[in-house]
Amino acid sequence: MMVVSKPKKISYWKRSSNARIALLYLLPSIILFSVFVFYPMFRTIYLSFFLTDQAGEAAIFVGLENYTYLLESDAFLNSIKATFLFVLYTVPTGIIIALILALLANEKLRGIGIFRTIYASTMGISVAASSVVWLFLFHPSVGMFNKLLNIFNLPQIEWLLDPTWALFSVSLSTIWLNTGFSFLIILGGLQNIDEHLYESARIDGASYWYRLKRITIPMLSPTLFFIITISLINAFQTFGQIDILTKGGPSQSTNLIVYSIYKEAFINYQFGTASAQAVFLFICILIVTILQFKLGEKKVHYQ
Amino acid sequence: MKNSSKFALLALLLLSLFALVACTNSESSSSETDGNEAETEKEVVTNEEGKTVISFWHAMSGAGQVSLDAIVADFNTSQDKYEVQAEFQGSYEESLTKLRSVGGTKDAPAITQVFEVGTKYMIDSGFVEPIQKFIDKDKYDISQLEENILNYYTVDDQLYSMPFNSSTPVMLYNKDAFKAAGLDPEKAPETFSEVIDAAAKLKTDDMKGFSMLTYGWFFEELVATQGGLYVDEENGRAGDATKATFNGPEGLNVFRFLDTMNKAGTFGNFGTNWDDIRAAFQSGKVAMYMDSSAGIKGIIDNAPFEVGAAYIPYADEVKRNGVVIGGASLWMSKGIAEAEQEAAWEFMKYLTTPEVQAKWHLETGYFAINPSAYDEQIVKDAWEVTPQLKVTVDQLQSTEPSIATQGALISVFPESRQQIVTALENLYQGMDPQEVLDTAAEGTNRAIEIANKTK
Incomplete structure (x- = not known):
């Protein structure tokens, strides 16, 4: 350790010259990160130990009380449950759909470009715009979905007003919205796979499914790993569609953690509890990502 | 290698510490200036014609915004001393959040429209000049305004804000x-x-x-x-x-x-x-x-x-x-120049005139805070066509004050x-x-x- 000072000929100043140069190069990003990432992060952690006054400044130090309150609060436990359910509904389905579409669009056909453009098109639509469109589709009295159900004489569904359906409805719109991006990334991954591998396999008489299982998926695994990580983090941080479609309701069934943080901070002006929730979310995402890297990365095949 | 990474970490921690300290400093200094501001001379924003320019934050969108913009334009042409700039600041919640960051400083808008449930917050915030001060100074006849609306905004016998758009x-x-x-x-x-x-x-x-x-x-x-x-x-x-x-x-x-x-x-x-x-x-x-x-x-x-x-x-x-009234009222900022407060007060008075209120009532459906607006011919004509509008006014006026x-x-x-x-x-x-x-x-x-x- 550093405390044990050994007599050395080279001075500390000289020894650390590499570090100083490194630091110089890193300085721009350290400054930017400090202002936009580290400072807000430390400030959030700091605020999570306080009750805040009406101007949002720390007023009374309460230690861990905000955290214990959260863990005992039914509303927050419900938010955690809703968030995990939402992740479970959207991430696997979204990626599987994107993968199937990408496999289809990867075939060499005339005019395949048109399909690729259409499949990827949801990427170009903002969350807000698409949510408004979905809002009309789900509309309780004039919505398209209920009109369709009516034609087939099926019972009407209160898509966004029934707590048992609301999370499903929001998930549906999210899957639709995210498919474009996942599709594009996976298609990019597919195009990168060396054509020779398929040629050799074909010469060996391998079937389509065999090629899919033995060549496509393994060669695609880095891309899939990337898209799973990104999708997971995105799903945990979903906000826009909730704000527009349900505002966290009905009966808190779609009150995902990020939305709950927003409400706590900017409607209730309780920055203390909101910060505690934010720290909690940060820890959740951190754990999930670490787990993913530990468990998932072993299966990833890098060329 | 180990040392250098430690060094980097240390630098990083120090840097974030500076950031934190810097922030705390700025907070305390800003609160100091709050106190001094009352004595120091404040700058009045004037335009090239020498008019006092004030900004007015509101949360009216749709028909309300169109109507309000027209009222503001009329006010600006009706006299040559003041110019009001109406700025839409998003929903009531959003506009209040923005006000929190500038409230009490000279950057605050002279007038802010705040929803009725923000009344208590505004009074406690210390950002505002109760308009009772101007009512007393100006001997403004408050009795011409709708009593049931004033009741809501009167706290401890003081009228803190000027009622503006009220609904039930x-x-x-x-x-x-x-x-x-x-x-x-x-x-x-x-x-x-x-x-x-x-x-x-x-x-x-x-x-x-x-x-x-x-x-x-x-x-x-x-x-x-x-x-x-x-x-x-x-x-x-x-x-x-x-x-x-x-x-x-x-x-x-x-x-x-x-x-x-x-x-x-x-x-x-x-x-x-x-x-x-x-x-x-x-x-x-x-x-x-x-x-x-x-x-x-x-x-x-x-x-x-x-x-x-x-x-x-x-x-x-x-x-x-x-019924209890809902809607919003107009708050005057503290900490801005006196001439700007004067301008704000003149604008508020203009808003409460029967002619303006009649127009406002018919274009938006909000109440006229000045009931003499209901005697204006345009209102009578409109009630003839849509008598339902009158029901809402009757309901408010028959409310028992309690x-x-x-x-x-x-x-x-x-x-x-x-x-x-x-x-x-x-x-x-x-x-x-x-x-x-x-x-x-x-x-x-x-x-x-x-x-x-x-x-």
């Missing part, structure tokens, strides 16, 4: 559906049990009998019209409220009223969005519902059937107390309203009325407790 809830009903169900279309049901009966008769396969937007404001109104209080300390007007009282008998009446219809299948739940419930009414999915008086003009004009407007219902065993109809004063209203929304949603899922109300009261109590502790 009304019950709208489909007269054609009333005829079809064999009900008298000219006589709307008045009490809870009458509404329940009418809803049962009105219900068809496609149409529900009654609906209410899942929004705390309507609950507050239904409690107030029974004379019920929302919080203790005389609705928070005698001192800082400490406890919610809306889970008492009056609140329970309201929840039972809704629960009865919900269980009978005559209640339609159309969620928390104003447009959704209006669309439901216009497309014949619900026969009666509660809306804001500020929205009814559009509904009447667009509905393919005849629309009736009525007073909001009340519990059978009590007498009708009337603590209940004055409206509650708490700083945590937005949070409490959310608790009510959740309670209503749980009720519609079949939970017990008393249980969901108590949960909402507990949540409100915690919010009040924190607000009182950190004040």
